[in-house]
Amino acid sequence: MSALWTCAGPAPGSSQDGRLLCARPTVGRVLLVPPHACSRQEAGTVSDTAWSFVFAGRRLLLKSTGDGASVPTSQDVAGLLEALGPNAERFDVVLPALRGRDSRLHAVPDDFDAPDGFELTALRATHALLDKPFFRAAGTARQKIEWVRTHRFCSRCGAPTERGTGHEAMECTTCGQLHFARLTPAIIVLIQRGREALLGRSPHFTPGVYSTLAGFVEPGESLEECVRREIQEEVGVRVTNLQYFGSQPHPFPHSLMVGFIADWESGDIRLEPDELEDARWFTPETMPDLPHRMSIARALIEDFIKRVGS
CATH class of the missing domain: 3.90.79 (Nucleoside Triphosphate Pyrophosphohydrolase)
Structure with a gap:
């Protein structure tokens, strides 16, 4: 699937507050990044x-x-x-x-x-x-x-660090070790089955809110492997036909959310109680309260509703 990456100018039909990050031609969805990120x-x-x-x-x-x-x-x-x-x-x-x-x-x-x-x-x-x-x-x-x-001292030798020159890193004043800002990749997935989308709710969510499923990538794991593992662990189903959707910084505290759409392949919902208190299939007509509009979770759900119709 083709994708377009640019910070060259405003997205067609958008205000100056957004620029094109990537496009999914299959669904016409555009994710926007504000112009402050381009300079x-x-x-x-x-x-x-x-x-x-x-x-x-x-x-x-x-x-x-x-x-x-x-x-x-x-x-x-x-x-x-x-x-x-x-x-x-x-x-x-x-x-x-x-x-x-x-x-x-x-x-x-x-x-x-x-x-x-x-x-x-x-x-x-x-x-x-x-x-x-x-x-x-x-x-x-x-x-x-x-x-x-959290990087004022070197984790290798314990010496003080200082701002590096020529790169965004804290540099050890003794051994020269570079300490870059921590970034934790996580996947977030909308699972679809015909006109139904599988959404879950964590006990930490605002009452009534359901969202797409998400989880952190483990060492040695590809994004696609993480999607399949997390979905099976959290709700007990298998997925197929993974499609990249888009990404979004998530500073709570330092994640990068990588969004996917996946088709349900097999299995019934079986909750992992430490992760979710409920998960259900929803149609566009039966959608619950949703995450806030700035979130990639909301973008995934709205994209699904647009594609399958109401």
């Missing part, structure tokens, strides 16, 4: 208009706007960061340019209380407050902060 700026002098991604643990500091919230600028947070002094840590790492501006990354104590005019929101919940480019950038910021924080 980079090096860390440098802070401008008043630079975006400031300030994290207190896993919570992102947002500026209250009355009817919502937004990512603050450096000018917005200058006072509160100055007041925190050494308790406010700045991370001079490369972050993609966002709507023509650079960005700055900061971490404050986990128990930091947001001052008037600001709010602290769990990163997962910001999808309801931020548009796609800012949500994606916030996820990138969180992953890079964690990368630097």
Whole structure:
């Protein structure tokens, strides 16, 4: 199956907030990546208009706007960061340019209380407050902060590390070992059987929400092997005719979701209770509550509904 990969310009029929990542010609589905991911700026002098991604643990500091919230600028947070002094840590790492501006990354104590005019929101919940480019950038910021924080010392010899030159890595000052940002691949699959899709729900989901099935890739395993293993382990069925759908960064904390569509081959649903509390076959007419619209899980389900009709 052919696929197109480009960051050359906006996807046909899309706004400037999305660019073509890949296309599945068989179903006409297009996954979009915001333009901030297509250009980079090096860390440098802070401008008043630079975006400031300030994290207190896993919570992102947002500026209250009355009817919502937004990512603050450096000018917005200058006072509160100055007041925190050494308790406010700045991370001079490369972050993609966002709507023509650079960005700055900061971490404050986990128990930091947001001052008037600001709010602290769990990163997962910001999808309801931020548009796609800012949500994606916030996820990138969180992953890079964690990368630097967890690689300050070399895991080979224990010596301090520093930012490498010419590559995005923390470099050991003694043995030269390079420590790249951690990235954990995971598969996510929509299983179809005629006009039915197999969806499951984890006990950790919002009540009533069902989603496509997912799991982490193990060492020595191909993506396709992972799909077959995870599906059989979680719901006890066999699948065939795997088709690549698309991918999506998933910064919780550092996954890359790789999406597939698969046909049911054989077997009845048999739950793995440690993973799922329920799994069922749904038609377009009987769909339950679904994951949020920015997720690849939602894209897989909407693609299925479009293809099989309602």
